[in-house]
Amino acid sequence: MPPPQTSPTARQFFHGRGLLSEWHPQYEYRPGQQEMAEAVEGALAEKRHLVVEAGTGTGKTLAYLIPAILSGKRVVVSTGTKNLQEQLYFKDIPFLARHMNRELRVSYMKGRKNYLCRQKVYDAEKEPVLAGLEEVADYQVIREWEKTTEMGDRAEIRQLPAGSTAWSKLDARRELCSGQKCAQFERCFITRMQQRARESDIIIVNHHLFFADLAVKDRDYEGIIPDYQAVIFDEAHEIESVAGDYFGCSISNHQVEDLRRDITALARRKNFGTQELDRVLMTLDECADRFFAVFAGKEGRSGIPDRVELRESCEAVYQDLLRVLELTGAHLQLVKGATDELIPLNGRVEELRQTLQFWMESDDSDFVYWIERRGRGVYLEATPIDVSSLLRDKLFDQVDTIILTSATLAVGGGFEYVKTRLGIPAPRTAIVQGPFDYPKQALLYVANGLPDPRSPSFTESASEEVIRLLEMSKGRAFVLFTSYQQMRAFHDRISFEIEYPTLLQGTGPNHALLDEFRNTPHCVLFATSSFWQGVDVPGDNLSCVIIDKLPFAVPTDPVVEARVRAIREAGGDAFHDYQVPSAALALKQGFGRLIRSRSDRGVLALLDNRITKQRYGQIFFDSLPDYGFTMQINEVARFFDV
Numbered sequence: 001m002p003p004p005q006t007s008p009t010a011r012q013f014f015h016g017r018g019l020l021s022e023w024h025p026q027y028e029y030r031p032g033q034q035e036m037a038e039a040v041e042g043a044l045a046e047k048r049h050l051v052v053e054a055g056t057g058t059g060k061t062l063a064y065l066i067p068a069i070l071s072g073k074r075v076v077v078s079t080g081t082k083n084l085q086e087q088l089y090f091k092d093i094p095f096l097a098r099h100m101n102r103e104l105r106v107s108y109m110k111g112r113k114n115y116l117c118r119q120k121v122y123d124a125e126k127e128p129v130l131a132g133l134e135e136v137a138d139y140q141v142i143r144e145w146e147k148t149t150e151m152g153d154r155a156e157i158r159q160l161p162a163g164s165t166a167w168s169k170l171d172a173r174r175e176l177c178s179g180q181k182c183a184q185f186e187r188c189f190i191t192r193m194q195q196r197a198r199e200s201d202i203i204i205v206n207h208h209l210f211f212a213d214l215a216v217k218d219r220d221y222e223g224i225i226p227d228y229q230a231v232i233f234d235e236a237h238e239i240e241s242v243a244g245d246y247f248g249c250s251i252s253n254h255q256v257e258d259l260r261r262d263i264t265a266l267a268r269r270k271n272f273g274t275q276e277l278d279r280v281l282m283t284l285d286e287c288a289d290r291f292f293a294v295f296a297g298k299e300g301r302s303g304i305p306d307r308v309e310l311r312e313s314c315e316a317v318y319q320d321l322l323r324v325l326e327l328t329g330a331h332l333q334l335v336k337g338a339t340d341e342l343i344p345l346n347g348r349v350e351e352l353r354q355t356l357q358f359w360m361e362s363d364d365s366d367f368v369y370w371i372e373r374r375g376r377g378v379y380l381e382a383t384p385i386d387v388s389s390l391l392r393d394k395l396f397d398q399v400d401t402i403i404l405t406s407a408t409l410a411v412g413g414g415f416e417y418v419k420t421r422l423g424i425p426a427p428r429t430a431i432v433q434g435p436f437d438y439p440k441q442a443l444l445y446v447a448n449g450l451p452d453p454r455s456p457s458f459t460e461s462a463s464e465e466v467i468r469l470l471e472m473s474k475g476r477a478f479v480l481f482t483s484y485q486q487m488r489a490f491h492d493r494i495s496f497e498i499e500y501p502t503l504l505q506g507t508g509p510n511h512a513l514l515d516e517f518r519n520t521p522h523c524v525l526f527a528t529s530s531f532w533q534g535v536d537v538p539g540d541n542l543s544c545v546i547i548d549k550l551p552f553a554v555p556t557d558p559v560v561e562a563r564v565r566a567i568r569e570a571g572g573d574a575f576h577d578y579q580v581p582s583a584a585l586a587l588k589q590g591f592g593r594l595i596r597s598r599s600d601r602g603v604l605a606l607l608d609n610r611i612t613k614q615r616y617g618q619i620f621f622d623s624l625p626d627y628g629f630t631m632q633i634n635e636v637a638r639f640f641d642v
């Protein structure tokens with residue numbers, strides 16, 4: 001009798017002479033990877049939640065993908081970026097399928113704006129929606145591709161420019177989709193994406209899609225991700241902020257303008273325009289202008305000191321806007337022989353009306369209400385102060401297994417911070433080490449002689465220190481700042497004094513700056529938080545990362561302020577329980593840019609010496625990998641062998 005067939009275990013894949021080493025000639029055994037895979041396997045089998053910090057270089061994607069496949073459950077894998085989604089789907093999954101010698105039922109889902117709307121493509125042939133030669137040229141490319149593509153994902157058309165305005169007129173965004181009433185519904189790329197997901201065991205999404213879906217389900221709508229038994233969050237340090245965005249709400253002047261424009265365009269195309277509708281839409285414009293003008297002010301994010309006072313000061317313009325939104329909705333309802341395309345527009349009118357009403361009138365003290373101004377845009381935002389109870393109710397208590405992983409989750413060697421912030425009930429936890437030899441590969445230098453970063457003389461003295469460091473590293477550096485203002489001040493002071501090429505964030509798209517950095521020997525990039533995470537420059541071109549200050553969240557930011565207040569009111573210590581841990585994780589992220597492979601080597605320099613002078617500094621040290629450490633600049637010179 002043949003022996004009974006047992007399914008393979010994670011151990012059989014990952015141990016020193018396991019299947020991976022047979023499949024992959026360059027595969028190197030990493031104990032941390034095996035440890036993580038076994039922890040993931042155990043959590044899935046025993047229906048437990050798991051938080052696992054996996055150092056850079058652990059190989060964590062295979063360490064969760066293989067146990068997820070072996071579990072036979074439907075598992076959603078949620079990544080921080082679309083790029084990582086694509087890497088899993090187009091690289092890791094085919095590698096596993098090839099070697100496991102079986103078809104893996106895997107699909108990916110992205111947000112609707114990534115997919116083409118077939119109906120709009122067909123309509124564009126008959127109706128004048130395109131403007132200018134560029135849009136017409138892009139349309140031709142899209143039109144041809146539509147005939148052959150299976151997925152309808154714009155990432156397939158590499159030649160389409162990143163900001164193609166033709167694409168934004170043709171994408172499958174919800175605001176203009178008539179759903180099941182659409183003639184293309186059965187062939188629609190969104191329908192097909194959902195169909196593939198329903199037939200899959202592993203569904204790869206990103207955090208934005210995941211929380212958008214969870215928030216929609218929360219409002220009793222049908223979501224787009226089918227039911228699942230487990231979720232694995234990669235880059236899980238991002239989920240508090242993404243969840244906050246989707247469980248909150250937002251209304252802006254741009255949304256009202258877009259709505260007015262879309263109604264006008266549809267009325268013209270479908271011939272239902274009337275003078276009366278024109279008048280209503282003009283009034284909508286005027287009322288929105290008057291209402292949002294109340295919130296004009298300094299660029300950036302700000303809180304509202306007194307909501308009652310604010311409400312009183314704009315009651316009249318608010319009521320006008322509310323009424324004209326109702327009137328707009330009523331007009332759309334009355335359109336004779338109503339076209340299906342009116343359905344989503346009606347939905348948008350109602351959604352805007354409800355959001356406006358919530359933002360102005362809600363007394364829900366679980367939310368912080370605040371304003372952001374960017375250029376011409378005025379955004380009225382409501383964000384949950386604490387997402388932990390929401391996540392516990394909607395996610396951790398509903399799904400058998402939630403696994404969170406990232407290189408930055410533990411503070412001072414423990415997970416109290418992430419457990420509390422996210423509301424994870426009794427998870428298993430693990431810290432697995434990556435394969436790097438940090439004491440040899442990286443030297444952490446704290447500039448101990450500089451003034452306190454809050455002192456007026458800091459910028460001048462610290463700039464001179466940066467120049468010294470850049471001379472030792474021969475450029476090849478990221479200089480990262482906690483604010484734009486500081487970034488510009490340092491750049492202006494330093495860029496003419498060094499002989500190396502410099503790049504400044506904001507002077508081009510981030511990905512283009514990063515490409516230029518990679519391709520320019522001895523380059524120095526001055527940047528802020530967008531380059532603190534998810535950026536990879538292996539090799540010599542990045543040999544020094546300099547950070548100006550301990551990255552405490554700006555205390556006057558309305559969301560941070562509300563969270564600090566809420567912790568204090570509950571009797572907690574906001575500084576030690578929230579501000580220090582979140583800054584420690586951010587610092588770990590920023591410094592994490594330097595060592596991306598076993599052969600990388602370099603210096604991490606911190607210009608803020610509160611880390612050695614204040615008691616809380618120890619938490620930062622305890623949270624960082626075991627880098628070499630010095631406060632002597634000549635040690636830096638020796639490290640670079642100058």
Ligand code: SF4
Nearest residue numbers: 117118119177182188
């Ligand atoms: S169902 Fe919606 S997204 Fe799909 S083709 Fe029709 S209108 Fe476009």
